[in-house]
Amino acid sequence: MAMLEVRDLNVFFGVIQAIKNISFDVNQGEVVALIGANGAGKTTTLHTVTGLLPAASGKITLDGKDLAKVPAHKIVSMGMAHVPEGRRVFASLSVYDNLKLGAFTRKDKKEIEDSLEMVFESFPRLKERRNQVAGTLSGGEQQMLAMGRALMSKPRIILMDEPSMGLSPLYVTEIFEIIKKIKSEGTTVLLVEQNANMALQVADRAYVLETGKIIMDGNASDLMNDERVRKAYLGA
Amino acid sequence: MGFLSNLINGISLGSIYAVIALGYTMVYGIAKMLNFAHGDVIMIGGYFVYLSSSKLLHLPPVLSVLIAMVACTILGITIEKIAYKPLRKATSLAVLITAIGVSYFLQNIALVIFGANPVTFTSVVSIPAIKLFDGQIVISGETSVAIVVSILVVIGLSLFIKKTKTGKAMLAVSEDKGAAQLMGINVNKTISITFAIGSALAAIAGALYCSAYPILQNTTGAMPGIKAFTAAVFGGIGSIPGAMIGGILIGVIEILGRAYISTQLADAIVFAVLILILMFKPTGILGKKMVEKV
Ligand SMILES: Nc1ncnc2c1ncn2[C@@H]1O[C@H](COP(=O)(O)OP(=O)(O)OP(=O)(O)O)[C@@H](O)[C@H]1O
Ligand SMILES: [Mg+2]
Numbered sequence: 001m002a003m004l005e006v007r008d009l010n011v012f013f014g015v016i017q018a019i020k021n022i023s024f025d026v027n028q029g030e031v032v033a034l035i036g037a038n039g040a041g042k043t044t045t046l047h048t049v050t051g052l053l054p055a056a057s058g059k060i061t062l063d064g065k066d067l068a069k070v071p072a073h074k075i076v077s078m079g080m081a082h083v084p085e086g087r088r089v090f091a092s093l094s095v096y097d098n099l100k101l102g103a104f105t106r107k108d109k110k111e112i113e114d115s116l117e118m119v120f121e122s123f124p125r126l127k128e129r130r131n132q133v134a135g136t137l138s139g140g141e142q143q144m145l146a147m148g149r150a151l152m153s154k155p156r157i158i159l160m161d162e163p164s165m166g167l168s169p170l171y172v173t174e175i176f177e178i179i180k181k182i183k184s185e186g187t188t189v190l191l192v193e194q195n196a197n198m199a200l201q202v203a204d205r206a207y208v209l210e211t212g213k214i215i216m217d218g219n220a221s222d223l224m225n226d227e228r229v230r231k232a233y234l235g236a
Numbered sequence: 237m238g239f240l241s242n243l244i245n246g247i248s249l250g251s252i253y254a255v256i257a258l259g260y261t262m263v264y265g266i267a268k269m270l271n272f273a274h275g276d277v278i279m280i281g282g283y284f285v286y287l288s289s290s291k292l293l294h295l296p297p298v299l300s301v302l303i304a305m306v307a308c309t310i311l312g313i314t315i316e317k318i319a320y321k322p323l324r325k326a327t328s329l330a331v332l333i334t335a336i337g338v339s340y341f342l343q344n345i346a347l348v349i350f351g352a353n354p355v356t357f358t359s360v361v362s363i364p365a366i367k368l369f370d371g372q373i374v375i376s377g378e379t380s381v382a383i384v385v386s387i388l389v390v391i392g393l394s395l396f397i398k399k400t401k402t403g404k405a406m407l408a409v410s411e412d413k414g415a416a417q418l419m420g421i422n423v424n425k426t427i428s429i430t431f432a433i434g435s436a437l438a439a440i441a442g443a444l445y446c447s448a449y450p451i452l453q454n455t456t457g458a459m460p461g462i463k464a465f466t467a468a469v470f471g472g473i474g475s476i477p478g479a480m481i482g483g484i485l486i487g488v489i490e491i492l493g494r495a496y497i498s499t500q501l502a503d504a505i506v507f508a509v510l511i512l513i514l515m516f517k518p519t520g521i522l523g524k525k526m527v528e529k530v
Contacts, residue, residue, distance in 0.1 A: 052414050072417040081418070088415040090408050101408055104401070105420035153420070 001064055003028045003157055003188055004049070004080075009058035011041075011048050018044045020212040021058075026157065031179065031189040033199040033220065035233055036209035042192040043085045045209070046159050049190075050075050050082045062157070077105040081155035085162055085192075087146040091135030095126055098134050098145055102152030112152070119148040122178060140171035147178060157188040164195045176202055196233035200224045208233070237372045242495045243488065248379040249448070250487020251386035255441040256464030257471070257479035258393060259434030265410040265474035266430045269331045273315060273338035275461015277435050280342060281308045281442030282357065282452045283350060290358040297360035297443075304439040312435025313428055321424065339458075346454035354453035357446040378448045385444060389437060390480050397476070406430060410474070459503075463490070466510050472523025481521060 002025035011019035018041045026032045036042050047053040049060055051072035060067045062078055070078070081102075090098050099119060103112045120127035123144045129137065134145055143163055150158055160179070164172045172195065179202050183189055193199035200206055200220045208216040208229065216223065223229045256278060263271045284304035288295045295303070319338050323331050363377040397403035408416040409426045417423055445460050446452050463486055471482025489509055494502035513520070 047414075050418060052417065071422075072414075073420050073422045076418060076420040084415060084418060088412050090411050090415070092411060093404065093407060097404055101404060101416075101419045101421075104405065149419075 002026060003063060004190065005059070005061045006045075006049065007059040009045070009048065009060065010056045011044055011053060012056050018212055019048065022209070022212070022214045024207050024214065024217070026188060026190050028188055029183075029186060030204045031183050031191060031202055033191045033193060033196075033203035033206040034209055035193055035196040035199055035206055037194070037233075039211070040209040041212045042209055043161055046082060046084075046161050046190070046192060049159065050080065076153045076155070079154075079156035081150035081153045081158045083146045083150045083158065083160040083163060085165070087139075087142045089134040089137070089142050089145050089149065091133070093134055094131050095134055095137070095145055096130045098149050099126070099130075099152050102149035103154075106154065111154075115152050115154055119151055122151075122181065123148050140167050140174075143167060143171070143175060144178075147175075151182070155187060157190065158182065159190045159192070161192045162194060163191075164193065164198060172198060196229070197235075200234075237369060238495070241373045241375075242491050244373070244375055245379060246488035246491035247484055248382045248487070249491060250467075250484035251382045252441050252444045252448070252483075253460065253464045253467045253487050254480045254483025255386050255389050255437050255444070256460055257468040257483045258389070258476060259437050259441075260465050260468040261471075261473055261475060261479040262406075262430050263434050264468070266406055267316075267320070267427045269320065269328065270335060270465070271320075271431075271434070272332070272335040272461075272465075273342055274434065274438060275457040275459075275464070276339050276342035276346075277308050277312060277438040277457065278442040278445060278460060279346060279452070279454065279457030280311060281305075281439030282446040282456060283346065284308070284439065285360060285443045285446065286355060286357055286452055289360065291355075297362065301360060301440065301443045304443060305436040308435040308439035308442075309432045312431040312438070316428060316431040321427075343454045343458070350454065352453070354451045357450040357452045359447040359450060360443050361447050378444070382444045382448065385440065386480075386483075389440065390476070393433070393437075394476060402426075402429060463503075463506060466506060469520055470510055470513055472520030475520070475522040478520055478522035 004026040007023045009019055009022050010017065022045065034042050034045065044053060048055050051067065051070060062080055090101065099116060103115060106112055125141055126144055126148055129141065134142065137145060147163065163175045167175065176198050179189060179191065191199055191203060200223055203220040206217065206220050206223050207214050216229065256274065259274050260271065263269065281304045284307045285300045288303045289297055289300035315338055319334055320331065323334060359378060361377040361381045363381065365377055366375040366380060397406060405416065405421045405426050408419060408421055409423055413423050446456070464483060467482035467486040468479050470486060471478025486506055490502050490506050493505040497505060
């Protein structure tokens with residue numbers, strides 16, 4: 001049994017079907033990439049997995065537990081965190097308060113402090129700016145905050161929606177280094193990216209989404225050498 | 237001296253508006269809706285104070301106000317559960333019309349239970365008047381208590397929001413409900429808490445308002461309600477300091493307008509100032525642009 005299993009998922013916006021019968025697995029300890037062009041349905045997929053959007057049909061399970069009846073706010077305490085598209089940090093709150101909100105459902109005060117130290121170690125820039133209002137951070141810093149905030153929940157699996165979007169190459173490298181670090185610490189990652197090149201470099205496996213359908217899947221290294229993938233997503 | 241006296245009375249009335257406006261502004265900030273029934277909760281609060289302090293139970297004033305706060309808290313949570321929660325995904329116009337419906341419902345329930353005849357409200361304030369400048373200025377106990385209580389309320393509320401986990405959850409929900417849920421924050425519960433706090437404040441405002449204007453009937457909450465709403469918009473809806481500033485300004489404009497321009501036109505002046513402010517600064521004095529997210 002995979003950690004996260006999605007089976008025959010269908011999602012609609014009104015009459016428009018954004019997700020068409022997709023199925024995929026994320027196994028414990030893996031980094032799985034979900035790549036696809038604008039509007040392919042990547043964000044919709046992640047939103048449905050964490051309960052922000054309702055599924056029309058299909059089944060989503062985490063550690064074998066059906067998520068259909070689980071409200072969105074109960075997901076994070078089951079061990080699944082979501083770094084949403086566009087960062088969505090709480091702009092009027094400080095960096096510190098944002099991070100503390102990441103640990104909202106945790107009760108272990110001392111361990112929360114430990115997590116905070118770990119996040120500050122991974123993102124020294126956040127430590128320097130701990131009292132700064134999040135809305136005044138740069139885009140890259142906000143992305144780090146969004147990732148740090150998700151890590152504060154001590155997740156076993158973390159969903160990331162285009163963490164590299166809009167960032168300069170230096171930041172992109174930094175973000176992908178962090179993803180590698182997260183993986184090396186044993187956390188499972190489902191990574192949504194348009195930057196297929198980078199995504200396939202860190203991922204173990206990948207799925208290719210096109211207008212709501214999964215059209216290809218396989219090992220990241222195989223996909224990287226696939227002629228169609230290279231043409232469509234790697235600009236080769 | 238007359239001016240100073242009017243100014244103090246204006247600040248005092250405005251302090252009561254501010255306490256009511258806090259309820260409007262918090263509910264707007266978090267649930268993104270205008271709860272037009274909020275003013276009528278003041279009236280219900282007034283009746284609970286009246287029943288427990290003078291009519292039925294003869295309890296001490298502070299205890300009566302506490303009873304009214306508990307009653308209004310329950311009422312506020314119930315209104316939200318029954319009338320507004322089912323409309324979470326409805327258009328804002330549908331919610332607005334429902335809120336107006338709830339407002340009339342409360343007024344009519346009060347009419348059925350308490351009758352159409354106004355009752356004389358016994359002030360909950362027993363501290364003596366303060367005399368300044370050899371008695372040229374007399375500040376009634378009601379006037380000073382309203383100011384002190386509203387200052388305490390604003391400080392208490394600000395500390396609650398800034399320092400507690402629940403307060404921060406409220407800020408998170410007001411900014412981005414989706415992201416708040418990803419943190420594990422229960423949005424429905426947070427909205428419920430907001431209504432609870434707003435309604436408890438309405439009970440306090442009811443006790444203060446009826447103590448200053450001691451005639452209580454089923455429509456008593458309507459006028460202070462609409463003026464406090466004006467104050468909330470004036471200060472920038474969604475902003476707590478804005479509600480405070482807006483409330484005091486509206487109170488001062490009303491009392492000075494009544495004293496120096498026209499008794500009949502005082503209310504019209506209040507709304508004219510609102511329209512002017514909104515023409516030049518549509519988001520109110522301290523308001524900021526809000527971005528809505530899924
Ligand atoms: N709230 C909505 N209402 C209607 N249609 C929507 C809504 N959100 C997304 N869609 C549509 O669903 C489809 C999938 O959108 P989605 O945001 O999941 O794409 P994406 O793969 O994340 O794209 P991008 O890379 O640009 O972020 C698109 O056609 C989009 O227009
Ligand atoms: Mg997207």
